[in-house]
Amino acid sequence: MITVRVNNISKKYSQNKTEVLALDKISFDVNQGELFAVIGPDGAGKTSLFRILTSLILAEEGIATVDGFDVITQYKEIRKRIGYMPGKFSLYQDLTVEENLNFFASIFHTSIEENYDLIKDIYDQIAPFKDRRAGKLSGGMKQKLALSCALIHRPSILFLDEPTTGVDAISRKEFWEMLKRLKQQGITILVSTPYMDEASLCDRVALLQKGKILSIDTPENIMSQFKNKLWAIKSEEMYPLLLALRSNAFIEQSYPFGEYHHVLTNNEKELALFAQNYNAELKIVDPTIEDCFIALMQNHVNL
Amino acid sequence: MNILRYLLEKEFRQIFRDPSILRMIFIMPIIQLIILPQAANYEVKNVKIAIVDHDHSTYSTSMIYKITASGYFILTGINDSHLDAMELVERDHADIILEIPAHFEKDLVKESETEVLMSVNAINGMRANLGASYLSVILRDYNQDVRLKWVQLPRFDEVKRLNITSTNWYNPHMNYKLFMVPGILVILLTMVGAFLAALNIVKEKEIGTIEQINVTPIKKYHFILGKLIPFWMMGMFVLSLGLLVARVFYGIVPLGNIGLLYLFSGCYLIAVLGLGLLISTISQTQQQAMLLAFFLMMIFIMMSGLYTSIDSMPYWAQVVTWFNPVSYFIEVVRMIVLKGSTFRDIQFNLGIILIFAIVLNSWAVFSYKKRN
Structure with missing residues (x-):
C-alpha cells in the first residue's frame, strides 16, 4: 500500500528576480511501513520537499498525497496524521521537557500516558531531565525530545528533516536504531539526510540533487549497479x-x-x-x- | 475550546518565565508614570536673562528688581554693551537680552514714553516664546506702576481698555501632571497591546515553533486568540496598575465612571492588538518587528495630541491624526479622568475605535497564513 505519493512536484523560489528551481518535477512513492530516505547534498531541495508534504508550503506544480489525502485540499486531515520534526530544533525553549511533551499531546487531544508505549524507548532517556527547560538540553537530548513530541499523537507517518545533522557518530547510530524500532510499530518514516553512509540503514533511498531525483532504489540494488x-x-x-x-x-x-x-x-x-x-x-x-x-x-x- | 485553554496555559507559563516581559509590565508603567510627567512640563521657568543697562537710574534698577523678583528669570549678567551680552547668549548663558537705553528714566518722565530692546535666543522656540511673553507682561505691569505713581489720575481713562481675567476649567491650577499622566497611560497600553504581542508572535516565527504549531490541527483562530487574550489581560493589568500609580503619586482620581474607562480601554486594546498582529504578519524577525513598531510609535506619540495639541496642527496633520487610534484614546482618557465625561460624550470615539478594532483585526487575520 502506498502511503506517500509524489507526482511531478515542482517548487520555485524567486530571489532577486531570478528564479531558483528547488524541486524539478520529482515523483516517487513510499510504501506503508517503509523507512524511506531522501539523500542529497545541502541545497538539493530536501527541506522544500518535506515542507510540501507536511502542508507547510505549496508546490507550484504536481500532486502529492499523504495517507491518501491531497496536500493542498485535504491538509487538515494530513495534519492530524503526521509527525514532523524540522531540521532546526523548534520546540518551546522556555518550557520544560515535560511541559513541551504535554502541550503537544494535549493539542492532539491525547495524553502522554495514552501513547507512552510508543515513545517509552526514547523518552526514558530524557526522563531524568523532565523538569529541565528544553533550551538547556544538549543537542542529542533536544533531538530525542523533538522526536518524542513528533510521536506523541501516534502519527501514521513521520517526517524527519535532517535529524542526524550536527549529531555525533554514536548518537547518530542510536537514532537510527530508534527509527528501526519505530518502523516495527508500523509507522512509515520519511527521513532526509546529507550523509550518504546512512543510506544503507534504510529500506529504500532516493538520491536528490539540484531538485532532481537521480535514482530511487534499495541500497542493495544501488550497490549492485556499481x-x-x-x-x-x-x-x-x-x-x-x-x-x-x-x-x-x-x-x-x-x-x-x-x-x-x-x-x-x-x-x-x-x-x-x-x-x-x-x-x-x-x-x-x-x-x-x-x-x-x-x-x-x-x-x-x-x- | 479545550485547545484554546492549553494554548493559554502555555502562553501564561512562558510569560511568567520571561523576566523581560515581567519587567515590561510591572516596572515600565511605574517608572514611566513617575518620571515622565515630571520631565514633560511646559511651564517655562529659570529663563536666563542678561541685562544691558545704559541708564543706571533708579527707574531702571527698580525695573530689574521687578523682573528678577518674578521668579521666572535668573539674572545671569549685567553688561555694559550689547556685544558682551550677546557673548553670553552665544555661550548659552543667557536666553534673553534686555537692553535699557540711556536716558531711559529721563524719557520716561519727560516724554512719558521710552523704548527697551528685547533680544531673544530662538533656538529653543518654546522657551524663547514664553520667556519673551512673560517679560512683556512684567514690563507692562511696570509701566502701569510707573504711570500710577506720577501721572495724575485722569477723571476717566482716555484709552479704553479691556481687562481680561480667565479661569481654567477642569484643571483649575493648570496642573500639568493632571493632563500628562492619563496620556502616558495610553502610550503604555499601546506598547503592551501592540508591540509586546507583535514581538511575541514574531519570536515564535524566528525560533520556528510556529511551524511546529502549523503542522498540528490547531485552527488559525485558536492560535490567534491564544495570543491576543493574554496580552489583552496584560494590557488591562497595566491600566489598573497605572491608575493606581496615578492615584498614589499624583492623587489623580478619575472624575468619570471608572467602568467606562475600562470599557473603552478594553475596546482600544482589541484594536491595538490587531495592529500588533498585523505587524507580526509582515515581519520575519523580531528586529524587523521592533523597528516597525518604533517607527509607528514615534508617529503615534507625536500625532496623538499627547504633547502638542491637535487643534494647533496644520490641517493635513490633523487629517493624519484621524488615522491614529492613540489620539482618540488620549482624548477620551482625559475627558473621563479630568472632566468626568459620560458615555454620551465618548460614544463617537468608541465607535471609531471599534471600527479600528474590526478593520485591523480582520486585515491581520486575513494576512496571517498557516502556510504559503
Whole structure:
C-alpha cells in the first residue's frame, strides 16, 4: 500500500528576480511501513520537499498525497496524521521537557500516558531531565525530545528533516536504531539526510540533487549497479597525488575517501605505472554506497 | 475550546518565565508614570536673562528688581554693551537680552514714553516664546506702576481698555501632571497591546515553533486568540496598575465612571492588538518587528495630541491624526479622568475605535497564513 505519493512536484523560489528551481518535477512513492530516505547534498531541495508534504508550503506544480489525502485540499486531515520534526530544533525553549511533551499531546487531544508505549524507548532517556527547560538540553537530548513530541499523537507517518545533522557518530547510530524500532510499530518514516553512509540503514533511498531525483532504489540494488572495479590509492603526499590523478586522461574519476583516494579508470596498466611513479600504494576495494552515489552524481553532471 | 485553554496555559507559563516581559509590565508603567510627567512640563521657568543697562537710574534698577523678583528669570549678567551680552547668549548663558537705553528714566518722565530692546535666543522656540511673553507682561505691569505713581489720575481713562481675567476649567491650577499622566497611560497600553504581542508572535516565527504549531490541527483562530487574550489581560493589568500609580503619586482620581474607562480601554486594546498582529504578519524577525513598531510609535506619540495639541496642527496633520487610534484614546482618557465625561460624550470615539478594532483585526487575520 502506498502511503506517500509524489507526482511531478515542482517548487520555485524567486530571489532577486531570478528564479531558483528547488524541486524539478520529482515523483516517487513510499510504501506503508517503509523507512524511506531522501539523500542529497545541502541545497538539493530536501527541506522544500518535506515542507510540501507536511502542508507547510505549496508546490507550484504536481500532486502529492499523504495517507491518501491531497496536500493542498485535504491538509487538515494530513495534519492530524503526521509527525514532523524540522531540521532546526523548534520546540518551546522556555518550557520544560515535560511541559513541551504535554502541550503537544494535549493539542492532539491525547495524553502522554495514552501513547507512552510508543515513545517509552526514547523518552526514558530524557526522563531524568523532565523538569529541565528544553533550551538547556544538549543537542542529542533536544533531538530525542523533538522526536518524542513528533510521536506523541501516534502519527501514521513521520517526517524527519535532517535529524542526524550536527549529531555525533554514536548518537547518530542510536537514532537510527530508534527509527528501526519505530518502523516495527508500523509507522512509515520519511527521513532526509546529507550523509550518504546512512543510506544503507534504510529500506529504500532516493538520491536528490539540484531538485532532481537521480535514482530511487534499495541500497542493495544501488550497490549492485556499481559494475566497475574500484581502486584505492595512497601516498605520502595526498593532495599533489589527487591533482596528478585529475590531470591524467585515463582516470575517469578520482576523489578523496578516508585515508585513500578512490579511483575509477579505463586503463589499469597506466594506473599501475602511475602508482609506481608516485611511489603510491594501490589496491582494489569493494565499493560502498557512497561510491555508488558519487558515481551516480558524477554521471549526472557529465550528462 | 479545550485547545484554546492549553494554548493559554502555555502562553501564561512562558510569560511568567520571561523576566523581560515581567519587567515590561510591572516596572515600565511605574517608572514611566513617575518620571515622565515630571520631565514633560511646559511651564517655562529659570529663563536666563542678561541685562544691558545704559541708564543706571533708579527707574531702571527698580525695573530689574521687578523682573528678577518674578521668579521666572535668573539674572545671569549685567553688561555694559550689547556685544558682551550677546557673548553670553552665544555661550548659552543667557536666553534673553534686555537692553535699557540711556536716558531711559529721563524719557520716561519727560516724554512719558521710552523704548527697551528685547533680544531673544530662538533656538529653543518654546522657551524663547514664553520667556519673551512673560517679560512683556512684567514690563507692562511696570509701566502701569510707573504711570500710577506720577501721572495724575485722569477723571476717566482716555484709552479704553479691556481687562481680561480667565479661569481654567477642569484643571483649575493648570496642573500639568493632571493632563500628562492619563496620556502616558495610553502610550503604555499601546506598547503592551501592540508591540509586546507583535514581538511575541514574531519570536515564535524566528525560533520556528510556529511551524511546529502549523503542522498540528490547531485552527488559525485558536492560535490567534491564544495570543491576543493574554496580552489583552496584560494590557488591562497595566491600566489598573497605572491608575493606581496615578492615584498614589499624583492623587489623580478619575472624575468619570471608572467602568467606562475600562470599557473603552478594553475596546482600544482589541484594536491595538490587531495592529500588533498585523505587524507580526509582515515581519520575519523580531528586529524587523521592533523597528516597525518604533517607527509607528514615534508617529503615534507625536500625532496623538499627547504633547502638542491637535487643534494647533496644520490641517493635513490633523487629517493624519484621524488615522491614529492613540489620539482618540488620549482624548477620551482625559475627558473621563479630568472632566468626568459620560458615555454620551465618548460614544463617537468608541465607535471609531471599534471600527479600528474590526478593520485591523480582520486585515491581520486575513494576512496571517498557516502556510504559503
